[in-house]
Amino acid sequence: MTYKSGRHFLQIPGPTNVPERVLLAMARPTIDHRGPDFAELGLSVLAGIKGVFKTEHPVVIFPASGTGAWEAALVNTLSPGDKVLMFETGQFATLWKSLAENLGLEIDLVPGDWRTGVDAAAGEDRPTADAGHTIKAVCAVHNETSTGVTSDIAAVRAAMDAASHPALLMVDTISSLACMDYRHDEWGVDVTVSGSQKGLMLPPGLSFTAVNPKSLAAAEASGFRKSYWRWAEMLSANEKGFFPYTPATNLLYGLKEALDMLNEEGLDYVFARHARHGEATRRAVRAWGLELWCANEAEYSSSLTAVLMPDGRDADDFRKVVLDNFDMSLGSGLGRVAGKVFRIGHLGDFNDLTLGGTLVGVEMGLRLFGLDNAGGGVDAAMDYLTGTRMR
Numbered sequence: 001m002t003y004k005s006g007r008h009f010l011q012i013p014g015p016t017n018v019p020e021r022v023l024l025a026m027a028r029p030t031i032d033h034r035g036p037d038f039a040e041l042g043l044s045v046l047a048g049i050k051g052v053f054k055t056e057h058p059v060v061i062f063p064a065s066g067t068g069a070w071e072a073a074l075v076n077t078l079s080p081g082d083k084v085l086m087f088e089t090g091q092f093a094t095l096w097k098s099l100a101e102n103l104g105l106e107i108d109l110v111p112g113d114w115r116t117g118v119d120a121a122a123g124e125d126r127p128t129a130d131a132g133h134t135i136k137a138v139c140a141v142h143n144e145t146s147t148g149v150t151s152d153i154a155a156v157r158a159a160m161d162a163a164s165h166p167a168l169l170m171v172d173t174i175s176s177l178a179c180m181d182y183r184h185d186e187w188g189v190d191v192t193v194s195g196s197q198k199g200l201m202l203p204p205g206l207s208f209t210a211v212n213p214k215s216l217a218a219a220e221a222s223g224f225r226k227s228y229w230r231w232a233e234m235l236s237a238n239e240k241g242f243f244p245y246t247p248a249t250n251l252l253y254g255l256k257e258a259l260d261m262l263n264e265e266g267l268d269y270v271f272a273r274h275a276r277h278g279e280a281t282r283r284a285v286r287a288w289g290l291e292l293w294c295a296n297e298a299e300y301s302s303s304l305t306a307v308l309m310p311d312g313r314d315a316d317d318f319r320k321v322v323l324d325n326f327d328m329s330l331g332s333g334l335g336r337v338a339g340k341v342f343r344i345g346h347l348g349d350f351n352d353l354t355l356g357g358t359l360v361g362v363e364m365g366l367r368l369f370g371l372d373n374a375g376g377g378v379d380a381a382m383d384y385l386t387g388t389r390m391r
C-alpha cells in the first residue's frame with residue numbers, strides 16, 4: 001500500500017473525526033482505577049456528562065458500544081415477556097427491536113416508511129388502547145442515523161401523558177447527543193441511551209445510560225437476570241468516582257477533554273453549528289439535482305444527510321468512486337435502503353472548511369460517476385455559509 005498524503009475524510013455519521021485535543025488527552029499512562037487519582041477523573045466525568053444530557057440524575061458509563069447501552073436500558077428496567085412499544089423509523093430502530101426480541105421482550109411495532117420520524121399519534125393511540133397497562137416501555141430513536149430523520153421526543157412524551165400511561169420512555173440519542181438539543185429531564189425521558197463515537201468526538205468504546213428516579217424504581221422490580229449491566233453496583237461505586245470493574249480509563253481522559261471543549265464552545269453554539277452545516281448540505285444536495293431522503297422538513301437531521309441516488313445508480317458504487325479518488329468515506333445505505341442512499345456525516349468536530357472539503361469530494365465524485373448535471377452544490381453551500389457567518 002502506498003502512502004496517502006493529506007488526511008482521510010471520515011464523513012460517515014459515526015465514528016466521527018477525533019480532534020487532536022482529545023487524542024492527546026488520551027495519550028497518557030493508564031492509572032490504577034482503584035487509586036486516589038482515578039476518583040478525581042471519575043467524579044469529574046460523571047458530573048460533567050450530566051450537562052450534555054441536561055439531567056440532574058446519574059448517567060451510567062459503560063465500557064461498551066452503543067448497543068451495550070441499548071441492552072442495559074432494557075435489562076435493568078424490564079422483565080422477560082414485557083411488552084415494549086417501538087417505532088420503525090429506520091435501521092437503528094429495527095436493530096434495537098431485534099435486540100429486544102432476542103432478550104425475550106414482546107414488541108408492539110408501529111410501522112414506518114423510514115422517511116419520517118416517530119408517529120406520535122400512534123404513541124398516544126396505542127397506550128390509550130392499553131387500558132391494562134401491559135406496555136411497560138416506549139422506545140424511540142431521537143436521530144435515525146440510517147435515514148437522517150429526527151423525531152420529536154417532547155411530542156412522544158406529550159402523547160404518553162395524554163394517554164395517562166405509566167410506561168417508561170426510553171430514547172436512543174447515540175447520533176444526536178451533543179449535536180442537537182436534547183433534554184432528558186425536561187422531556188421526561190426515563191432512560192436515555194448514547195455512545196462516545198459520534199457527537200461526543202471520542203473513539204468508540206463508551207456508552208451511556210441516563211436514568212431517573214422512575215427508571216431506578218423500575219430497576220428494583222426488574223425480573224431480568226444480568227450482572228455486567230446492573231446499574232445498582234455501578235451507581236454505588238460511582239458515588240465515590242469509582243467503577244465496579246475496570247473502566248475504559250483512557251477514554252475517560254478523552255471524555256473529560258471533550259466535555260471541556262463542548263463547554264468552551266457552548267452547547268447552544270454547538271447545536272447551531274450543526275444545524276447550519278445540515279442546511280448548507282441540503283442546499284448542496286438540491287443544487288446537485290438529487291433528492292433528500294428525509295421527507296419532512298421539520299425532521300431534518302443536523303448530524304447527517306441521507307441522499308437518494310437517481311434510479312438505476314448504485315449508491316455504493318458511487319461511494320467507492322469517492323473513496324478511491326478522494327480518500328473520503330461516506331456512509332452507506334443500511335438495511336432497506338442499502339445501495340439506494342448514501343449518507344454525509346456532518347457531526348462532531350467540524351467547521352465550514354471541513355464541510356466545504358466534504359461537499360467538494362461529493363461533487364467531484366458525482367462528476368466522475370457520470371452525473372454530469374450535478375454541479376453547483378458547493379456554490380450553493382458557500383453562498384449559505386458566507387451569508388450566515390457565526391461568531
Ligand SMILES: *Cc1c(COP(=O)(O)O)cnc(C)c1O
Nearest residue numbers: 065066067092143145174175195
Ligand atoms: C451508531 C448508532 C447505534 C449503534 O451504536 P454502536 O456503538 O455501533 O453499538 C445505535 N443507534 C444509533 C441511532 C446510532 O447512530
